[in-house]
Amino acid sequence: MTSHEVLNTADHAELRVRTEAGSTLGDAVMAALVVPQEFRQVQAHYPIVFRRDAENGEFSALALFGFENGENLFLGEDAWDARYIPLSISVRPFLIGRSRDEGGEAQVHIDMDHPRIAIGEEGTRVFDEHGQATPLLDEMSEKLGLLHAGYETSKHFFEALARYDLLEPFVFEVPLSNGSKQSLVGFHMINEDKLRSLDADALGALQADGHLMPIFMAVASLSNLTELVVRKNAKEDRG
Structure with a gap:
């Protein structure tokens, strides 16, 4: 269940948010949406794969944390075992919404049913005693802006991948x-053979539109599948 509200000082003056990691806080997930603008940071830790929506056929990019639903191999007792956490994970329970007016401006919303909503004196305040944004809210607002901009422009990235038929389904065997x-x-990856076969004009167009770098980052990220297997086996060995 979700309960989205427009964030404001009148209704949320005393609101606190839990910022630690934990399975009970929604971090026990196999994957998370990522946008091309963060592929450089994501590829340093996680495999980047692509998933096609069965209903509308559109693709999205995901950072992979495990090999089965609910498995996050980067989740420790109260922290992530990685220097970078994807934006879609790190902004929760905040999100971007729009006013009911057609074409209304984007607003910061909060999901009041999210487990990160703190009770009593737990967590970090969103507004200070003067009703001003705390450093936490400033950080979340910046990340939400980056994520929103990424969603807005990622459509062109996926259109480019489709134009050159660069995505292919794959199966990865996890040796335990x-x-x-x-x-x-159920996932797709960049077809490296087709990428290598692109002519200079195609590569130039991808570069000019800012798509070539995230494509290379997605390809490079797949080396992290090996590390993910290592984490999986370490978990299995611990029981």
Whole structure:
């Protein structure tokens, strides 16, 4: 369940948010949406894969944290074991919404049903005693702006991938230390052969539109699948 409200000092003057990590706080997820503008940071830690929506056929990009639903192999006791957390994860329980007026400006909303909403004196304040934004809210507002801009422009990125037919489905076999295997299915990745076969004009167009760098970052990120297997086996060995 979600309960979105426009964030304001009148209704949320005493609001506090929990900022630590934890499975009970919504961090036990297999993957999270990412936007091309953050691919450089994401690829340093996580594989970047693509998923096609079964209803509308549109693609989205995901940072992969595990190999099965609810598995986050980067989640520790109260922190992430990674220097970068994708924007769509780190902004919660805040989100971008729009006013009811057609074409209204984007607004900061908050999901009051999210487990990160603190009770009593727990958590970090969103507004100070004078009704001014705290450093937490300033940081969240900046991240929301980056995420919103990324969503707005990612459509062109996926259009470019489709134009050059650069996405292909793949199956990844996860070799477990107990001798069994687990298969990762249902995702797409960049087809490196087709990328290498693009002519100078196509590569120039991708570069001019700012798409070439995130494509390369997505390709480079797949080396993290090996590290993800290492984390998976370490978890299995711990029981």
